[in-house]
Amino acid sequence: MPDIFSAHRHGDESITLRPETTAVLVVDMLNDFCTAGGAMVLPGGEVLYGPQNALMDAARLAGMPVAFINDAHRPGLRQDREFDKRTPHCMEGTWGAEVVQELTQGPDDLHITKRRFSGFFNTDLDLTLKDMQIDTVIVAGVVTNVCVRSTVHDAFFQGYKVIVPEDCVAATGPREQISSLYDISNNYGIVSGSAEIINALGGDGVVMNREIAE
Amino acid sequence: MPDIFSAHRHGDESITLRPETTAVLVVDMLNDFCTAGGAMVLPGGEVLYGPQNALMDAARLAGMPVAFINDAHRPGLRQDREFDKRTPHCMEGTWGAEVVQELTQGPDDLHITKRRFSGFFNTDLDLTLKDMQIDTVIVAGVVTNVCVRSTVHDAFFQGYKVIVPEDCVAATGPREQISSLYDISNNYGIVSGSAEIINALGGDGVVMNREIAE
Amino acid sequence: MPDIFSAHRHGDESITLRPETTAVLVVDMLNDFCTAGGAMVLPGGEVLYGPQNALMDAARLAGMPVAFINDAHRPGLRQDREFDKRTPHCMEGTWGAEVVQELTQGPDDLHITKRRFSGFFNTDLDLTLKDMQIDTVIVAGVVTNVCVRSTVHDAFFQGYKVIVPEDCVAATGPREQISSLYDISNNYGIVSGSAEIINALGGDGVVMNREIAE
């Protein structure tokens, strides 16, 4: 059961997937965050590759767009205010800013460049999704509690229905993983798993919100 | 110590307050969230009134703007997509959408109306702060893990230095309070307390980042 | 015939009005711009009242939302960068910032506050229209070549179909009126008249683009 404040949501929620209005967003699966030698590597992030590849395969088969949302920072700027807070990373044109090779990319996949944590902040993501008549997004990637979560926030504010498959996102620690999923399931969208989503695509399309423990 | 990913930040951080470029943002201290009888009341939120009033008093005395960032929803819309997820609340023109009477308001305080969780989303907050040459914001209010946090995200993305006084924000539960503060202190700004901020305003202006336990 | 560059548009264009997805936007019909004694009055603006009232009546009768988009500037800001360029006007709470009394307002009309020329810039207009499933806007108001035009630009960028009724907008001079209508008809939407729109609402809904002379 959620706490008394969070409980003020619509109960037993579900989202019914329609492939023609749904997209998969894969956030920051880049060498700098995922591969040994990267600028700020999340330990254990490689467990995401299998579920993410399965999810993307099913999406492409169903005709759904897959968009890689990739952090990139312009080299040579006088100042990049994100680096006032965080170590430099994902410099445009470097290996660190590339999608990890373990993920399969399709010929029609989209690539969106972002400059801050959220995939929607000062990018063409919203415009491109609305051009494509997308109203539902499935969000995967790293890290759950920073870039994934920021992207989920803005997706909800912009009116998208949001699904986060638990096994396709990883946080900086167990408390942050469950806390962000709890907030997402209660305030921004629904939490599910890659298998449930893939099954829904092959069936009636219904994905249920998982209850995340308080 | 933060986890290995979050640790990739600039260490021992501080922000030096300058009253002429700093503003206090008070998020969603409204009857619907704080007062018995409101639409979705956060239990115990009244502990914030004392520290928030002290912080605002010190800010006004120092000549800093105070802005109340208030959720409000237009009555009679065919649809309000926030209500697809959450119970209706803060209807424009109702008691629930008013700032709680326990907080002192000053004659020059600003009021910003927001329609979604973040105070920056489709509002004039950024424009107004930049018109006033503000580059640093102190963010107070409820709830830490939803509206406060969303506002902090966007403030950081827009280039503001961000300070969150721990005793001026309340979450939906203890795990969410510490998890959001942990993320804020590592990725978006610094966490401090109202007393430290008030002392800094009367002294050298330096506010240190509190280490939040992993 | 348009010039050779502008001619690269889809020819003989029309928009088919559907009342459930169309809204009327009335921009800046405020005392400061329209009424003797206002801060910067457009001479002759009163010719708009008749066609605008007729258009709004027909819209309300058809169940279409009418939104007044009103410029307002916060008093007491340290600086308002619009006033670096233009004389102060439309101060919030003053007579100058009120809609002219000659226009009829309905009980369900929306009011959107804007801080810059465009009705979409840092306001909740796009969010509110999308909440209401609006995809087509009819834009009336003053002045054609500044606030109306800026609003038309952003409406088109955001994906709305745009109709400007020629007799419901007035510019600062005849050259600016025809030049802005020419650009709108070739690049942003279609130009028509209030009578054609009202007729369309009572008939097949089709509104044709008027050819504006080069």
Add this chain to the structure above:
Amino acid sequence: MPDIFSAHRHGDESITLRPETTAVLVVDMLNDFCTAGGAMVLPGGEVLYGPQNALMDAARLAGMPVAFINDAHRPGLRQDREFDKRTPHCMEGTWGAEVVQELTQGPDDLHITKRRFSGFFNTDLDLTLKDMQIDTVIVAGVVTNVCVRSTVHDAFFQGYKVIVPEDCVAATGPREQISSLYDISNNYGIVSGSAEIINALGGDGVVMNREIAE
């Protein structure tokens, strides 16, 4: 003299250039708009190359950033709503979307991709300029009455001081050129010429607003 409405601006305006806070924006100088064989070529646009190259040379010498703002449309989208109105153009990866070879590019020049007419709409232009502490922009390019003008609008709304050098922008016709310059000089910024700007950079930095005939 401007008309009675437009005249409500600050008179005899000037902007004092400071190289460390000024950038040159070159809008849409792309093959599809400028070179024989392009998708929608503006006749005579080649007269801009000389003044633009001189302006950019002077800017780079003074240490000012030069940013090419380039329209680009994603191939293979289900729909691109700009193409509901305009002929397809500037497809990403094609010759038509490349900057004309007659313009000199420097190794530190920035490239900003835009999807709609305005360089600021859903791009990282504002963020990047603010990261670089730019508060003044000199805007050159094509066409004055569409993409240049839309970019000027948003630059002003975002708080930048705006200078448009008359000989570095070309419109779709003489009426549109003078009408857009008139509006810019009265409502959005100042109009000057490349020689005056280059002289100012070598002298006291002062650029005066040209009076554009009513």
